[in-house]
Amino acid sequence: MPQPPTPTLTQRRRTPSIALRAGGLVAALTAGALALGACGPAGGSTAAPAGPGTASATVVTTPTPAATAVAPAATPPATTAAPAPSSPATPASTPTPKPTPTLVAGPAIYRTGSTGSTVREVQARLKQLAWYSGDVTDTYGERTTASVRGFQAKRGFPVTGEVDRRTLDKLQAMTRPPTADELANRVPVVTAAAPSTAGLDARCLTGRVLCISKASRSLTWVVDGKALQRFDVRFGSENHPTREGDFTVYRKNRTWTSTLYGSSMPFSMFFSGGEAVHYSSDFAARGYAGASHGCVNVRDYAGLARLFDQVQLGDRVVVS
Known part of the structure; x- marks a missing residue:
């Protein structure tokens, strides 16, 4: 039987090995898989694990003679000079805080025992x-x-x-x-005609009372059953109604500003939580077109200033 011709050296060089051809195919598939899985979480591995039941393949590539690189001759390592000692860092100067001046009491002009x-x-x-x-x-x-x-x-x-x-x-x-x-501890004389006590709540006719009526939209200052001053007043809205009941003035402030709404509340006389009788510039300007957040608004600035000076802590407030 005739033998097949022996391939020449040139033919052997042109025929890639089966192992090289298989290695190139696996490498291409692996590169494609890595490209598709490149959106993993930052900081994690981009290599996908082998699927269930799939054996991991070890690819051996045989470089061609042309791809074989000759390693360069080893170069002796350069002598590394010892680093020069660094001078210690100069800390940034921290400004010395100025001491807060302490107030010192001055000589007493009036003290316990002073008279006059x-x-x-x-x-x-x-x-x-x-x-x-x-x-x-x-x-x-x-x-x-x-x-x-x-x-x-x-x-x-x-x-x-x-x-x-x-x-x-x-x-x-x-x-x-x-x-x-x-x-002289006197109640100022009201020059205008004194208001009437007719129609006032019966609780207002004893002692010192700020008698407030929602029905007549009025506030009457009553001392021992005598009406001394009367004011038009405005109340809270439907969402913030003014509370009704028998209260007492527990705090006064001539120049209060609301901590919730930032509005000025001159001559505030607090009687229930944050609700107070006070002057309202909005009421003076718009009348009953507006409303308060629960307080009793007065629009007579001068009249309320006089009332503020008369009302004492503990005086009653009746809202009906």
Whole structure:
């Protein structure tokens, strides 16, 4: 039987081996699989594991003679110079905070035991700011000391209970000169015709009462059954109704600003939570076209200023 011709050297070089052909095919498939799986989570492996039941194949590629690179001669490693010692970093200079100046109380002008008409004036001014209650007198006693201490603490002054120049200047700047009625503990005489008590809630006819009626939209200041002042008032909206009941004035503030709405509330007299009787510029401008958030709005600024000076902490408020 004739033997097949032996391939020449040239033919052997042109015929790729089966192993090389298989290795190229597997490499191409693997590269395609990696390209499709390149959207994995950042920081994770991009190589997909073999599927279930599939054996991992080890691919051996035999480089052709032309692809065989000759390794360059080893080059001796360059001598690495030792790093120069670095100078220690200079810390950034931190500015020294300036000490907060500490207020020191000045010499007392009025203190416990002081007497005279000027003490009466101090008490009357404190009363305008609702720091002092009751009748003013010529004697600087425990009540005056407690009032001054509260006033000083509120302003960040040294709390001594004694009136020094700083305390007196601040008190005078925040108040007006007391009237003769205030200094004499008298209720101011109402020049206009006194309002009537007809139709008022029966609870309003005893003691000192801010008698507020939703039916007549009015506030009447009543002392021992006698009506002294009367005001038009406005109430809360349907969503924020003014509470009804028998309350007392527990806080007064001549220049209060609402912490919820940012609106000015001069001559505030609080009687139930955040609800107060106070002057409303909106009520003065728009009348009953608007409403409050529960407070009792008054639009007579001057009249309410007089009422504010008469009302004391603990006076009753009847809303019906």
